[in-house]
Amino acid sequence: MTANDGVIHEPRACDSALARAFNFLGKRWSGVILGTLTQGPAGFSELRRAVTGISDSVLSERLTELVGAGLIERFVHDGPPITVEYTLTVAGKGLLPAMRELTTWAECNLPA
């Protein structure tokens, strides 16, 4: 160690912010749920239908997580016909541009 003191081969880490993002998005279904919600609020069954393939329990779990993370909100409208509505929070809406980028990318680069 003669000349390059201090510059100890930084091991090239992935951006920690990106890593944090993929703590949520890297979980199966989260991205699609968020993506669906970008089109507007939805109820539980509506989401289940939109996110083809997901099961009730996992949807419930993912929603709880995302609410906990502050990306979506859960509103209970008690009618009498009590309904639940999930919407994006401000933080969640911030994902819109990224989602759009992702969508256009997928359209060009991922054949169906």
Add this chain to the structure above:
Amino acid sequence: MTANDGVIHEPRACDSALARAFNFLGKRWSGVILGTLTQGPAGFSELRRAVTGISDSVLSERLTELVGAGLIERFVHDGPPITVEYTLTVAGKGLLPAMRELTTWAECNLPA
């Protein structure tokens, strides 16, 4: 069915392109691997160090998948000291803008 023929309450599906994107990105680690590779090519061990927490077997699997999907390429430089290098393909590089969006979003909305 009198006036609204054809407009049968479309069940609001998530954009299929987005869903396709999350077929890859929705898997644990894929996003971070791709994100690391946006900073330049890397070898296996380099990736293992960059993607903190991933195991060898999963990294190997993810890389194979991503190669198969055409997002990254695997080059074998046989020296004698034979080394392998993973780089983004053109399709993979197309993810850059989306990644950037995601990173800035995470910086603002996801506290460490």
Add this chain to the structure above:
DNA sequence: CTGTGGAACTTGCTTTTTACTAGTGGCTTG
């Protein structure tokens, strides 16, 4: 030439996540 160590994986086994039913309680519809 023996020993240490890195690169790039693969294999085998355990633990965590997901998925697949079912079931609950409130409320509407016929």
Add this chain to the structure above:
DNA sequence: CAAGCCACTAGTAAAAAGCAAGTTCCACAG
């Protein structure tokens, strides 16, 4: 009041991820 939708919760089985070790090829130290 039976049948059905909504929003979930519970229980269990299958799939994925994690962990630890082993492998081959090579380089460098002693």
